[in-house]
Amino acid sequence: MSTQISTTPLRNRTVGEIAATMPGATAIFRSFKVDFCCHGEVALGEAARERGIDVAELEKALLALDVSEGTKPAPRETGELIDHILTRYHETLRRELPELIAMADKVEAVHARHPQVPHGMADILRQMLGEVEVHMKKEELILFPAMRKRAAGGLDTPIAQLRHEHVDHGAQLEQLEHMTGAFTLPEGACRTWQALYVGSAKLADDLIQHIHLENNILFPRYEEASRS
Structure with missing residues (x-):
């Protein structure tokens, strides 16, 4: 069953709109x-x-996606969506990032001579x-x-700044993926190294989904009305 909602051909629709309206599209992307x-x-x-x-x-x-098999959609009401972002993403980042830093410090120190050690990962x-x-x-x-x-509108300036910061966050994720070979573990990696890459891959997925919810669903509610 197709999940396409708009009559506009998929290739002509923005990836942000598709991600926001087609359950499961984010995983495909x-x-x-x-x-x-x-x-x-x-x-x-x-x-x-x-x-x-x-x-x-x-x-x-994308067209092979089935609505019944898609991921649970984000809350539609603005207050509920904000609460979801705070509890699912803000709290998670504050809990998990310090642990990843500690593991990265350990891996870089213990395996300093390993040719695939991610030097500089803890700093990033x-x-x-x-x-x-x-x-x-x-x-x-x-x-x-x-x-x-x-209800809507009037927040273009602060939103523009936060969108810019989202781009910076995305660039940092690209750095992490590049230095780790997309979080690919070397042969015989210790458990700390394994946990570091598994946790960092989750961090990347979480941050991408977090930015998507804000850039493509929440923020436009307070930009479009102010320009209309």
Whole structure:
């Protein structure tokens, strides 16, 4: 059963819209390495060309999705969506990032001579923790309270800044994936190394989904109305 809602051909729709309206699409995009969070405004056809992907193959994978098998949709009501972001993503980042930093420090120290050790990974994770914490505080103390007080519109300036910071977060994830070979473990990796890569892969998935919910679902509610 097709999950296509719009009559516009999939290849002409933006990846952000598809991710926001087709349950399960985000998993397809992650498998094809299509950036639907920081560059959600790009049309599917253009995104496929940029990645060197056959757009017909990507469309086929999306159209094969079944609504009944899709992931649970994010809450539609703004207050509930904000609460979901706070509990599912903000709290998780604060809990898991420090653990990843500690593991990365240990792996880099114990396996310093290993040719595949991810030198500098702890520093990137530490930088991410500092920047993400400031970012989340802006949302929790300024943006989200403002959103709860108004129906729509009028928040273009703070949202633009947060979108810019999302791009920076995405660049840091790319650094992590590059230095770890997409979190591919070397032969005989110790348990700490294994836990580090499994946890970091989850961090990447979580952060991508987190940014998607904000960039493609929450933020547009307070941008489009202010320009209309």
